[in-house]
Amino acid sequence: MNNLLSIPKLPLNDWVTNGVNWLTENWSGLFNAIQNSGQSLMDGTTAFLTAIPTPIFVIALALLAWFTTPKKYGLPVLILLGLTLVDNQALWGDLMQTLTLVFWSSFIALVIGIPLGIWTSKSPKAFAIIKPILDFMQTMPAFVYLIPAVAFFGIGMVPGAFASIIFALPPVVNLTHLGLQQVPEDLVEAADSFGSTTWQKLFKLELPSAKPSIIAGSKQTIMLALSMVVTASMIGAPGLGRGVLSAVQHADVGAGFVNGIALVILAIIVDRFVQKLNTNPVTTVKLPKWRKLAAWAMVLIMVISGAVGSVMASKQAGKQVTLGYVEWDSEVASTNVLAEAMRQHGYTVKTTPLDNAVNWQSVANKQIDGTVSAWLPVTHKAMLAKYKDKVDVLGKNLTGVRLGLVVPDYMDVNSISDLNNQADKNIVGIEAGAGVMTAAQKTIDSYSNLSGWKLTPSSSGAMPAALDKAYKAKQPIVITGWTPHWIFNKYKLKFLEDPKKTMGGEESINTVVRKDLKKTNPDTYKVMKNFKWSQDEMQSVMLDIQSGKSPEQAAKDYIKTHKSQVDSWFK
Amino acid sequence: MPKVQIKHLTKVFGKKQKAALKMVKENKSKNEIFEKTGSTVGVYDINMDVNEGEIFVIMGLSGSGKSTLIRLLNRLIEPTSGQIILDGKEITHFNKKEMLDIRRKKMSMVFQNFALFPHRTILQNAEFGLEIQGVKPAERQKRAEQALENSGLLSFKDQYPSQLSGGMQQRVGLSRALTNDPDILLMDEAFSALDPLVRHEMQDELLDLQQNVKKTIIFITHDLNEALRIGDRIAIMKDGQLQQIGTGEEILTNPANDYVENFVEDVDRSKVLNAESIMIPGLTINVDSDGPNVALHRMQEEEVSGLVAIDSKRQFAGYLTSDAAVKARREELPLRDVMMDMPKVKPDTIVSDIMSIIYDATTPVAVVDDNNKMRGIIIRGAVIEALAQTEGDGQADE
Numbered sequence: 013m014n015n016l017l018s019i020p021k022l023p024l025n026d027w028v029t030n031g032v033n034w035l036t037e038n039w040s041g042l043f044n045a046i047q048n049s050g051q052s053l054m055d056g057t058t059a060f061l062t063a064i065p066t067p068i069f070v071i072a073l074a075l076l077a078w079f080t081t082p083k084k085y086g087l088p089v090l091i092l093l094g095l096t097l098v099d100n101q102a103l104w105g106d107l108m109q110t111l112t113l114v115f116w117s118s119f120i121a122l123v124i125g126i127p128l129g130i131w132t133s134k135s136p137k138a139f140a141i142i143k144p145i146l147d148f149m150q151t152m153p154a155f156v157y158l159i160p161a162v163a164f165f166g167i168g169m170v171p172g173a174f175a176s177i178i179f180a181l182p183p184v185v186n187l188t189h190l191g192l193q194q195v196p197e198d199l200v201e202a203a204d205s206f207g208s209t210t211w212q213k214l215f216k217l218e219l220p221s222a223k224p225s226i227i228a229g230s231k232q233t234i235m236l237a238l239s240m241v242v243t244a245s246m247i248g249a250p251g252l253g254r255g256v257l258s259a260v261q262h263a264d265v266g267a268g269f270v271n272g273i274a275l276v277i278l279a280i281i282v283d284r285f286v287q288k289l290n291t292n293p294v295t296t297v298k299l300p301k302w303r304k305l306a307a308w309a310m311v312l313i314m315v316i317s318g319a320v321g322s323v324m325a326s327k328q329a330g331k332q333v334t335l336g337y338v339e340w341d342s343e344v345a346s347t348n349v350l351a352e353a354m355r356q357h358g359y360t361v362k363t364t365p366l367d368n369a370v371n372w373q374s375v376a377n378k379q380i381d382g383t384v385s386a387w388l389p390v391t392h393k394a395m396l397a398k399y400k401d402k403v404d405v406l407g408k409n410l411t412g413v414r415l416g417l418v419v420p421d422y423m424d425v426n427s428i429s430d431l432n433n434q435a436d437k438n439i440v441g442i443e444a445g446a447g448v449m450t451a452a453q454k455t456i457d458s459y460s461n462l463s464g465w466k467l468t469p470s471s472s473g474a475m476p477a478a479l480d481k482a483y484k485a486k487q488p489i490v491i492t493g494w495t496p497h498w499i500f501n502k503y504k505l506k507f508l509e510d511p512k513k514t515m516g517g518e519e520s521i522n523t524v525v526r527k528d529l530k531k532t533n534p535d536t537y538k539v540m541k542n543f544k545w546s547q548d549e550m551q552s553v554m555l556d557i558q559s560g561k562s563p564e565q566a567a568k569d570y571i572k573t574h575k576s577q578v579d580s581w582f583k
Numbered sequence: 584m585p586k587v588q589i590k591h592l593t594k595v596f597g598k599k600q601k602a603a604l605k606m607v608k609e610n611k612s613k614n615e616i617f618e619k620t621g622s623t624v625g626v627y628d629i630n631m632d633v634n635e636g637e638i639f640v641i642m643g644l645s646g647s648g649k650s651t652l653i654r655l656l657n658r659l660i661e662p663t664s665g666q667i668i669l670d671g672k673e674i675t676h677f678n679k680k681e682m683l684d685i686r687r688k689k690m691s692m693v694f695q696n697f698a699l700f701p702h703r704t705i706l707q708n709a710e711f712g713l714e715i716q717g718v719k720p721a722e723r724q725k726r727a728e729q730a731l732e733n734s735g736l737l738s739f740k741d742q743y744p745s746q747l748s749g750g751m752q753q754r755v756g757l758s759r760a761l762t763n764d765p766d767i768l769l770m771d772e773a774f775s776a777l778d779p780l781v782r783h784e785m786q787d788e789l790l791d792l793q794q795n796v797k798k799t800i801i802f803i804t805h806d807l808n809e810a811l812r813i814g815d816r817i818a819i820m821k822d823g824q825l826q827q828i829g830t831g832e833e834i835l836t837n838p839a840n841d842y843v844e845n846f847v848e849d850v851d852r853s854k855v856l857n858a859e860s861i862m863i864p865g866l867t868i869n870v871d872s873d874g875p876n877v878a879l880h881r882m883q884e885e886e887v888s889g890l891v892a893i894d895s896k897r898q899f900a901g902y903l904t905s906d907a908a909v910k911a912r913r914e915e916l917p918l919r920d921v922m923m924d925m926p927k928v929k930p931d932t933i934v935s936d937i938m939s940i941i942y943d944a945t946t947p948v949a950v951v952d953d954n955n956k957m958r959g960i961i962i963r964g965a966v967i968e969a970l971a972q973t974e975g976d977g978q979a980d981e
Contacts, residue, residue: 017816196695196698197699198695198696199697199700201654201692201694201698202692202694202699202700203711204659204686204696204714205657205659205686205690205691205769206685206686206687206691206692206711206712206763207682207683207684207685207687207694207712208715209683209715212715216700216711216714217700220700220702221702222700223702251810292700292742293743294701294702294746296747409842422965
């Protein structure tokens with residue numbers, strides 16, 4: 013390749029990486045403080061919201077909507093029906109988590125954004141500097157914000173909020189600026205001619221004039237924060253987004269729709285309540301006093317019931333454990349089984365679905381206690397190399413795992429060397445960060461007959477869907493496959509022989525925990541070390557989930573039938 | 584000592600001020616200066632005194648710098664050079680805080696488009712100036728209500744500006760300015776956005792008000808009639824420079840230069856006057872389609888006692904007096920039967936010829952073109968005025 017100016021490629025990537033690393037190392041104190049205080053603030057908010065009994069929450073909110081807009085029944089009815097539906101779908105907890113995340117992200121974005129908008133409207137210089145930054149922020153794909161967010165704050169609510177704030181900030185700044193710019197010139201002159209100070213002008217004329225614009229900007233900001241919920245769930249932000257993401261990874265249309273509709277209901281309710289603030293004094297009829305009082309009473313009922321509920325709920329929970337996992341069917345099975353077993357033995361377990369790379373990073377940074385999803389020695393080779401000094405590998409929890417390129421048995425190829433131009437020279441893969449993808453890429457590079465082949469990333473859920481489509485049409489397809497996996501039970505498939513062993517030989521799934529777990533939490537450490545089961549057992553749980561059981565239920569059923577084995581983990 | 588003295592006041596907008604000022608001295612036009620330097624000369628070397636309690640009118644066409652001048656007085660626009668002296672104190676170098684105090688206590692402004700705050704009620708608008716000064720709510724409300732009562736708007740105090748007519752809004756603007764009890768009222772084309780009738784009314788009100796409050800009022804307008812009605816003294820501006828200051832009478836009788844002369848619509852005496860140049864638009868009534876009630880209604884509205892009658896083809900037909908219309912209504916006759924004849928002249932008939940016609944006529948004279956289309960009417964006063972002016976020029980017309 014001839015370079016345009018024959019200058020060497022700029023190490024931009026390294027510069028950014030080094031910059032972020034420098035920040036992470038030198039500012040870790042600040043970041044940790046923010047992470048801890050932010051986490052406890054959000055946990056507190058969620059605890060408070062979930063402590064309000066659902067019926068009281070729904071009815072009080074519906075009445076609040078009705079008291080604040082007489083003669084309009086749309087919103088109260090939507091609140092009653094919509095929130096009842098969410099609760100009926102067992103998503104209430106997720107909804108409250110999402111509400112917490114959206115509330116704090118929007119709140120902080122507005123607290124930063126509105127003053128920025130005021131400043132840029134007063135100072136052309138500030139606007140000249142901030143405007144390009146805002147444009148940059150607005151056009152940068154939201155995913156990019158997740159990377160430094162994890163580096164700075166690890167996983168969970170705080171990095172999710174951090175990314176949401178950056179992503180959602182621009183509209184409120186832009187529209188505040190615009191609204192203040194559009195205050196009619198003669199009104200500004202009038203305010204000046206009566207001797208208003210800058211502040212008096214701002215509060216008595218400019219902000220009231222710009223209010224509709226500021227509210228519109230705030231609404232956009234809140235909606236963007238809401239839309240970030242799904243993206244932020246990739247780095248462990250809990251809530252409805254996690255359900256959507258997991259549905260995407262499993263190609264589960266129904267679950268995706270249910271979580272999505274819950275988000276839509278939340279979005280509409282929030283939007284309508286914010287819209288209420290945007291009143292035109294000329295056309296608005298003043299609310300009668302009793303309605304105002306009644307509305308405040310509803311707010312008070314919610315606050316009191318929340319406070320009472322949180323006090324009652326704050327009785328000390330058991331030992332806390334956080335497990336990270338990747339949204340692969342195998343890992344959903346194993347993590348749920350272990351989590352359920354630990355719960356039955358008095359632990360409080362949080363499971364967090366994460367991208368593979370983030371999962372390893374979180375163990376290394378002691379963000380989570382451990383994971384039972386480490387595929388070694390080949391699949392996660394790169395991860396282990398990167399973090400081996402920072403994690404504690406406890407050993408195998410499942411053996412006899414195999415990775416490879418997989419084809420339906422109606423195709424007449426048996427070895428990777430036999431491939432030439434089948435399936436459009438395309439291998440259907442899973443998430444780009446997964447270990448099996450690294451191995452597959454290496455395979456393409458080492459087999460000469462695979463030159464010109466390409467590897468298409470998708471997701472663990474989309475890959476079986478693609479397989480299903482091809483299989484039904486008897487079309488050729490090559491996938492990155494691994495056992496244990498339920499597709500081998502559902503379809504007639506075969507592994508392609510791998511003479512060069514680039515896809516790895518026999519592998520095992522391992523348990524990896526954070527470096528200091530043995531010291532700080534020996535009981536958990538012991539359980540994690542003891543956790544072992546077989547490929548058949550895993551397969552049965554996977555099949556249960558595949559045929560429609562919830563992961564928790566499948567895990568419970570497994571524990572019932574294998575009681576003695578499960579108990580042995582806790583000895 | 585004059586209330587306000589202005590000495591060598593100049594304002595140039597833009598960057599190359601020196602070059603622009605040099606070109607002004609060379610008598611270059613505003614456009615030329617802008618093309619060359621990209622700077623605009625707002626006002627240039629203004630010198631004038633305004634006395635206590637007078638209504639001082641500043642006139643000029645748009646772009647003459649009159650609005651800039653009024654904003655220089657309370658320093659909403661910062662002067663480039665020159666001095667503004669208020670009560671013997673030069674305020675050109677007052678700092679921000681002192682200037683706020685001047686604006687709060689001494690000067691209030693009324694704007695062409697009222698500039699009322701749409702999100703505040705009438706009362707909140709009226710008390711704005713006092714609110715800015717930090718006067719206690721009860722006190723400022725009382726004073727604002729007093730000002731609103733003086734302009735007959737107290738019953739609207741809880742409404743919003745958008746719910747009021749233009750005339751009412753401007754009364755609120757005036758009340759807002761007066762609530763502060765300032766020494767000086769700056770009025771920037773305050774009545775230009777109102778329709779002519781309301782405008783007339785507001786001018787009367789302002790004159791009545793002036794009898795009671797005796798403020799110093801600096802009033803800007805581009806309308807000569809308005810200036811002559813309310814101004815004690817008038818200053819005429821062109822391209823940012825002052826042309827003449829004087830009473831209305833002085834300006835009409837001794838215009839300082841050609842510009843002023845043309846501006847006050849003084850007729851060009853070298854030209855022989857004809858019917859077209861002194862006619863005014865006639866008020867018409869269509870005798871084929873309209874009836875006596877419409878005719879009477881229109882006379883009442885327009886405050887006249889007769890209308891020119893035309894037919895459906897807009898051809899001149901005759902003259903309809905109010906008496907005739909009343910008769911038609913009583914006896915249920917069509918208008919055609921009661922209208923009277925009216926002398927007609929062509930547009931190019933000269934004034935001295937019209938004189939003899941109008942002398943005998945009981946009605947105005949109609950000006951119609953060759954196709955008998957109505958062009959306008961001539962009233963007695965216009966003819967006399969025209970002749971008086973030509974006589975003054977020594978062109979006796981006997």
